[in-house]
Amino acid sequence: MSRVYKSFFVAAVMVLILVSAGCAELPPGGESGWSGGLSPDKQGGSGGEDDDPGYLKPATPYPTATSSMAGPTLSKPVETAPTQDPYVTLYNRTTEFSLTHPTDAYSFDLTAPPLIIEFDVEPKMITREKYTTSDYGSKKDIVVKQSYPSEDSWFTVTVxxxxxxxxxxxxxxxKRFSTDTDKRVFVGRLGDYLIQFSGNDVKVHILVRAGGV
Known part of the structure; x- marks a missing residue:
């Protein structure tokens, strides 16, 4: 009985040795049997099958900002030709009017209205001294000088x-006109006119223009 048991034990040991030797051999081709790696058909690479499902579409990359900035572009202003005076100058003169030279008169046949007469009056100025008492400090007597146009200064344009x-x-x-020194007389209809300048104690710059001659 013991002999049979020993024979069975020896046979079992031999089987275990053979099984162990068979498991130690590497698979053909030198590949490892470790299951932790990716199989060749599942690893990514350029040689594999295209697995892009098409949800992403190719696009142009966003431009990268550069440190250099373009300077402002300077444009040359448009040159505008000066506006020409549409009127013809008939008279442009400065004259002093006094008792010895009270009036100037001119005739003009206006065929291209309007007729525009502009004048700027410089009247004779009168300066007077007024004695009064100061309202400030020690209330001293002071002299105040006042200047105003002479009551004899006047000028008239009559068409x-x-x-x-x-x-x-x-x-x-x-006289019967205001004391504004800069005025204009306007005539807007055709006609043969007599233009008269009269005055006293004034120096007047007179500019006469018309639409044509």
Missing amino acids: RDRESGAIVAEDGFG
Whole structure:
């Protein structure tokens, strides 16, 4: 009985040795039997099958900002030709009017209205001294100088119809007119006119223009 048991034990040991020797051999081709690696058909690479499902579409990369900045572009301003005076100058003069030279008169046949007469009056100035008491400090007596246009200074522009003598337009400085020194007389209709400048104790710059001659 013991002999049979020993024979069975020896046979079992031999089987275990053979089994162990068979498991130690590497698979053909030198591949390892470790299951932790990726199989060749599942590893990514350029040689594998295209697995892009097509959800992402190719696009242009976003431009990268550069440190250099373009300078401002300077544009040359458009040159504008000076506006020409649409009127013709008939008279442009500075004249002093006084008792010895009270009036100037001119005739003009206006065929291209308007007729524009501009004048700037410089009246004779009167300076007077006024004695008064100061309202400040020690209340001393002081002299105050006052300047104002002479009551004898005046100027008038009169435009008349030459045939009838009727006044077409008129304005001036002093007397029955205001003391504004810069004024304009405007005539807007055709006619043969007498233009008269009259004054006293004034120096006047007069500019007369018309739409044509």
